[in-house]
Amino acid sequence: MSIRYTDSSEMRLSEKLWQVNWSMIMLLCFIAAIGFTILYSAANGSLEPWAMQQMIRFAVGVVILLAAAVVDIRFWLRSAYAFYFLSLSLLVAMEIFGASGSGVQRWIDTGFFQFQPSEIMKVFLVLALARYFHGTDSKNVDKSIYLVAPLAMTAVPAILIMRQPDLGTATMLFVISGVMFFLAGVRIWKVTLLALGALAAIPVGWQFLHDYQKKRLLAFLDPESDPLGTGYHIIQSKIALGSGGVFGKGFLLGSQSHLNFLPEKQTDFVFTMLAEEFGFVGAFSLIGLYMLLVVYGFSIALKSRSHFGRLAALGLTTTFFLYFFINIAMVMGVIPVAGVPLPLVSYGGTAMLTLMFSFGIITGVHVHRNQRISQYQTGQME
Amino acid sequence: MQREHTRIKGFSRRAVVLGGGQALLLSALVGRLYYLQIIESSRYVMLAEDNRISLRLLSPPRGRITDRNGELMALNRPNYIAVLVPELAPDLETILSSLEGILSISEREHLRILREVRSKRSFVPLTIKENLSWEDVAKIEVNAPSLPGVSIEVGQSRYYPFAEAAGHALGYVAAVSKEEQGTDPLLRLPGSRIGKDGIEKANDLALRGTAGHRHIEVDALGRVIREVDRNEGQSGKDLALTIDSGLQKFIFHHLKDMSAIAVVMDALSGEILAMVSTPGFDPNAFNEGLSTEAWHDLVSNPKGPLINKSISGQYMPGSTFKMMVALAALEDEIISPNQRFFCGGHMELGDSRFHCWMKEGHGAMKMVSALQQSCDVYFFEVALRTGINRISKMARRFGLGAKLGIDLPGERDGLMPTRDWKLAVEGSSWQLGETLNAGIGQGYVLSTPLQLAVMMARLVNGGVAVEPHVIRNLVNEESILQQSRPVLPSLGISPASLAIVKQGMDAVVNTSLGTAFRSRIIKKGKKMGGKTGTSQVRRISERERESGILKNIERPWEERDHALFVGYAPTQKPRFVVSVVVEHGGGGSKVAAPLGRDILLETQRRVEAFPGSGAPRRDG
Structure with missing residues (x-):
């Protein structure tokens, strides 16, 4: 069996569009539509102020997705570090200029929309690490010296984000990076050791936490102890979820959501609202659809001919x-309230656009699945 | 190429592990979802309902109180309250200052409002001022555009149209104190009122009714979204009194400027037709909230405006007690009615000399003439022979010396002394001189004006043990049962003895030598009988007696004698009895008897004017 490699530079735009995994995009649209429905309900049956905005953003997102998908995969490989450093410098800029603000500074107001550097960092860290491991020989990948650079690449933005303070995103960066190490072939015990090291750093990290973050963690351990304070969100969310039952209370009829017992129902707790109004059936269906997307992602990764694409x-x-x-576990009271939105459904601009961009890259990997890229071919195109 | 191949193999293996890990995490998530939404669902459904539905109590209207003719004596009036919803008032200070141009808001109230604005949720209306006049309401309505967030709410407030005239019998309502809160949730409602005295207190439970409720849907802040259901509760029961409000008012205005008490009773049924104690108080003032100074004035006034002296005031009955002495002697056949005793103006007992009010003496006295002229020496002799124990026992049968159980709070016992009582309480033996004093209703003997009225009723109704009451029936169904009163028991006094005493009381008023002759009623068929009394508040020393007793009017007020009168009418077929006590008023015949006459005349006139109103109900 001979492997047929193709050079995607020869592919025309229409050819690339033909290659786009349209069924996956339909799936994205379907999940986004569920989001519009819930945002419509969250506004008590109105497109304003959330659903309409979200639709526009999604439409923009689809364009971004297609654009990212048709760009040559080698462009992303080549410019991975550049984008990573751009994101990093934005985070640094926030650290410098944002300090005078309210104390919680996560986004930059571009005038057109507010955008969070920490969100795009999640994408470009993955790309940067993918590039790093793409270029690292599998013999060397296990050598500790080769892990210093990717560790630093992870730690620097993570610490900056933690100082914003955004605990959820910082933790996610560490976890993603760990997964990347694992996929790159770093020995399990080393990954475990790193994870343990991160755990050991918790008491140190605790010192750097803001009071409200400490409270959130403590309230998570025993939410009922402080029913009017920080535990309130978790308790009300569980009540809303539980009272949904099998089939839910019906569209627009969730009492917990509509009477404002549920906090931030259009953003972090949107899953709770779905589960209250559409019950176990609705919530399980959404999880199923998400799972389907993950399966698509796996299948695309496994079919890619380039290590960069796979990673x-x-x-x-x-x-x-x-x-x-994390979002669903959070609203069910399994993990602390971390401020992580539900992808494609929660109301929010940056999250939606970066997510669509991510799927653009994934689609791009699919479109360019037969593009072979040499391990040493990172600097410039052949 | 080979290296690339191992890389793919390693990657694929690890991808499968990663996928497996994710699948595992997801199943845990779905498991948790299943647990919350299916296994534990019913619990959370309940919790969500608890969240959503809030129970609010509704206070039912308090039962009204009417007089015997259906005239309203206590009712609920709309209470116009200016309220402010802070979230609708953008500029609180400006609005408050423009409100102050319309209503008078004290500095203290101003601070209270600002405090409440800070402590309450911004959508909860807070009271600016209660009991607004129509004029104030109109002014606020007119200025509404410049007063955003201010509105008028209508509450209920208790109103007593007879004000001071009926304050004691009705009592009053006021804010619930901590001790009174008890278990009824109604009393915990803000602005709730409880009966503090009189009928309002004695029948508080019936008048209060039972709380209604409404289930309302609220949001997380407690803001009302809509009403789910509503139960109005049971409004308080209306009460009808035996009081004749017109008579009550008439008597009050007669006694207004004195410190006096009058009780008018139906001698056959025991219904209290009027019960006046002056000075009075305005029960409306309590509902609106009395200032500290006004309260202090009421409490410290020596004339006791807050006290219903007709049941709580205890007075030496003076000569009005002589009927009891007479009956005790007659019933035990100690003396015969025609037995004569000579009055020389005083009586010697041991070292002491006991004076008759008539310095010169009455001469030979029989029972009827002794009552007629209220001869003290005669009753000294009779009391001496009868003994204190027999006298007290007889008086008790007529209702003196113990609570009668009238349906009002605050009734006092009075006192009918016995030898044993003195030994037990004072620790010394009873002296004969004390029997003499008791014989003319002085010394230890004490009675309330109500007791004196009951005594009169039992004397003139043929010796039947009527019991006084002020509640005619409960208007609602339950009360119908109460209408059939048990047949009243007889006291077992011989009609002959009663006839003698009645003859004496007739003579007091209707013969020229009688002490109340000047107060007689000439109108045919409306004549009255009765007995005057003057009770000494302080002992008169021998020295004073020699230097000439100061006239009543020359003494300081609190040392003057109490003037008493007990009467009945009409003499032929007695129906109504009255007892009058004028505190430090002077002589009974001069001061109290004319009041008794006016009251009995008015009582009879009113019965004529409202034929049904006076009719005793004797269904049994």
Whole structure:
């Protein structure tokens, strides 16, 4: 069996579009539509102020997705570091200029829309690590000296984000990076050791946490102890979820959501609202659809002929998985309230656009699946 | 190429592990979802309902109180309250200052409002001022555009149209104190009122009714979204009194400027037709909230405006007690009615000399003439022979010396002393001189004006043990049962003895030598009988007696005698009895008897004017 490699530079745009995994995009649209429905309900049956905005953003997102998908995969490989450093410098800029603000500074106001450097960092860290491991010989990947650079690449933005303070995203960066190490072939015990090292750093990190973050963690351990304070969100979310039952209370009829017992129902707790109004059936269906997307991601990664493509596709797929897993676990009271949105459904601009961009890269990996890229071919095109 | 191949193999293996890990995490997530939404669902459904539905109590209207003719004596009036919803008032200070141009808001109230604005949620209306006049309401309505967030709410407030005239019998309502809160949730409602005295207190439970409720849907802040259901509760029961409000008012205005008490009773049924104690108080003032100074004035006034002296005031009955002495002697056949005793103006007992009010003496006295002229020496002799124990026992049968159990709070016992009582309480033996004093209703003997009225009723109704009451029936169904009163028991006094005493009381008023002759009623068929009394508040020393007793009017107010009168009418077929006590008023015949006459005349006139109103109900 001979492997047929193709040079995607020879592919025309129409050819590339033909290669786009349209069924996956339909799936994205379907999940986004579920989001519009819930945002419509969250506004008590109105397109304003959330659903309409979200639709526009999604439409822009689809364009971004297609654009990212048709760009030559080698462009992303080549410019991975550049984008990474751009994101990093934005984070540094925020650290410098944002300090005078309210204390919680996560986004930059571009005038057109507010955007969070920490969100795009999640994408470009994956791409940067993918490039790094793409270029690292499998013999060397296990040598500790080769792990210093990717560790630093992870730690620097993570610490900056933690100082914003955004604990959820910082943790996610570490987890994604760990997954990338694992996929790159770093020995399990080393990954485990790193994970343990991160755990050991928790008491140190605790010192750097803001009071409200400490409270959130403590309230997570025993939410009922402080029913009017920080535990309130978790308790109300569980009540909303539980009272949904099998089939839910019906569209627009969730009492917990509509009477404002549920906090931030259009953003972090949107899953709760879905589960309250559409019950176990609705919530399970959404999880099923997410799972289907993850399966797409895996299949694309496994079919890619380039190591960069494989790592990028699976890294981004895992990021996506972490997104919805953390969010759903959070609203069910399994993990602390971390401020992670539900992908494609939660109201929010940057998250939606970066997510669509991620799927653009994944689609790009699919479109360019037969493009062979040499391990040493990172600097310039042949 | 080979290297690339191992890389793919390693990657694929690890991808499968990663996928497996993700699948595992997801199943845990779905498991948790299943647990929350299916296994534990019913618990959370309940919790969500608890969240959503809030129970609010509704206070039912308090039962109204009417007089015997259906005239309203206590009712609920709309209470116009200016309220402010802070979230609708953008500029609180400006609005408050423009409100102050319309209503008078004290500095203290101003601070209270600002405090409440800070402590309450911004959508909760807070009271600016209660009991607004129509004029104030109109002014606020007119200025509404410049007063955003201010509105008028209508509450209920208790109103007593007879004000001071009926304050004691009705009592009043006021804010619930901590001790009174008890278990009824109604009393915990803000602005709830409880009966503090009189009928309002004695029948508080019936008047209060039972709380209604409404289930309302609220949001997370407690803001009302809509009403789910509503139960109005049971409004308080209306009460009808035996009081004739017109008579009550008439008597009050007669006694207004004195410190006096009058009780009018139906001698056959025991219904209290009027019960006046002056000075009075305005029960409306309590509902609106009394200032500290006003409260202090009421409490410290020596004339006791807050006290219903007709049941709580205890007075030496003076000569009005002589009927009891007479009956005790007659019933035990100690003396015969025609037995004569000579009055020389005083009586010697041991070293002491006991004076008759008539310095010169009455001469030979029989029972009827002794009552007629209220001869003290005669009753000294009779009391001496009868003994204190027999006298007290007889008086008790007529309702003196113990609570009668009237349906009002605050009733006092009075006192009918016995030898044993003195030994037990004072620790010394009873002196004969004390029997003499008791014989003319002085010394230890004490009675309330109500007791004196009951005594009169039992004397003139043929010796039947009527019991006084002020509640006619409960208007609602339950009360119908109460209408059939048990047949009243007889006291077992011989009609002959009663006839003698009645003859004496007739003579007091209707013969020229009687002490109340000047107060007689000439109108045919409306004549009255009765007995005057003057009770000494302080002992008169021998020295004073020699230097000439100061006239009543020359003494300081609190040392003057109490003037008493007990009467009945009409003499032929007695129906109504009255007892009058004028505190430090002077002589009974001069001061109290004319009041008794006016009251009995008015009582009879009113019965004529409202034929049904006076009719005793004797269904049994």
